[in-house]
Amino acid sequence: MVQYAIVGCGHIANKHVEAIEAAEGAKLSAVCDRDPRRLEPFAAKGIHSFTDMERMITSVTVDVVNICTPSGLHAPLAIQAANAGKHVVVEKPMALTLKDADAILQACERNGVQLAVVHPNRFRPVMKALRQRVDEGAFGSFSHANATVRWNRNQEYYNQAPWRGSRAMDGGVLMNQAIHNLDLMLWLMGDVEEVSAYQATRFRQIEAEDVSVSVLRFASGALGVIEAAVTLYPRNLEESLALFGETGTAVVSGPTANWIQTWKFADQTDEDSEQTIHRIHEDPQGLPGHSAIIRDMTAAVREGRRPVVNGEDGRKALELVIACQRAAELGRPVRLSELRRDVNQGGAS
Incomplete structure (x- = not known):
């Protein structure tokens, strides 16, 4: 079984729970949220529940960590999971800056773990x-x-x-x-x-x-x-x-x-x-999009391959959003090569 953990037990986490429970060869082993009240329904079902992610990933056998927190917290948590040797499923957007997105990609590559970004509409x-x-x-x-x-x-x-x-x-x-x-x-x-x-x-x-x-x-x-x-x-x-x-x-x-x-x-x-x-x-x-993401990630972990919707895909969508926002802020056209140059020079795009 591929063991999953969910970090962030708000609204979107419910779709991850349903998808994991429906996927053959997948099991929800642990959940984590800073609010203990959100953990109560999981603890009642016997699922390991934590208010600290570090304690969770060192206390329970986990193969994949699903990041379901507010978007601004995706990057540090995804990097923490990757550095612990865990595969990562991160909700959209994968990060709010290209610098953070690249840090996630680098952490996953450095630690030899897979990264999937939740863009489930491709499976419709x-x-x-x-x-x-x-x-x-x-x-x-x-x-x-x-x-x-x-x-x-x-x-x-x-x-x-x-x-x-x-x-x-x-x-x-x-x-x-x-x-x-x-x-x-x-x-x-x-x-x-x-x-x-x-x-x-x-x-x-x-x-x-x-x-x-x-x-x-x-x-x-x-x-x-x-x-x-x-x-x-x-x-x-x-x-x-x-x-x-x-x-x-x-x-x-x-x-x-x-x-x-x-x-x-x-x-x-x-x-x-x-x-x-x-x-x-x-x-x-058709098959619910989150179910397709989890089924594919489960197979990717077993087969040692990249997920269908991977980190590079998530970065491309993020890059386009940031280009649109920057063009509006500057009041002029923005080439995406500008963003790439900015990131390469150490900017925070």
Whole structure:
């Protein structure tokens, strides 16, 4: 059995618990949280419970540590786990700076452990179908893409926990809400070279932005648009991803980007497209994303291979968020090579 431990027993930890319990060959052996009250349900089930991570990883047999804390705490805890020889699953975003992300990657490489970043939306049936079409060259050359997150996070949501909406622990709408969609865009479209952006804090009484709009130029020459907001009234409206090529158009939408809105390709008949749409609509969720992440990590540990969604993938999504934020702050286009140069020179990007 691959033994798992969870650090941070807030809301998102529940998905990790369910995923570990459902995965063959995986077992939840320990949990850790600074608040003893959050540990009570686990202790009642006989799961080893700790308020100190160092004590946990030295007292209980653990193979993988899942980091489920507020985002600003991901880096030090992931590094601590890696230095103890534990494989790491870290929630998105893997860190809030590229310097911290690189420190995690280096710690995992130095200690010979695997690193998975929780970007579970890649495992949705519609996204796997979309990736297959990209790999088959069905779009031809891309002209542009659009990633949209139009959600509602009201003031009550931010008031529930002091870290929400802060720059040091949350990072804003792109970092905390939209980063999954950005990961998908990069996974399907390839690397981004340059970004221009605007961002604002319009309605929520928070430190970070609640709305952001960015324009991208990909390395391929294609263009892109990112619109992300938590200001929608009165509830979540949509999350969508649209890809446009010379021989294909696909728009995936719905409240959480599970459904096909448009599916047209030069190499497919309308009947072929309708069959794909019907198949996706019959089971839009598929295997829950966190379950896919845990199953893959369990197999990666056993087989000595990298996870499907690895640390480099997590860093790319983080890099794009930071590029958008910097472009908005500076009021000019930002090339991603600037961020890389800054990190190489010891900056804190």
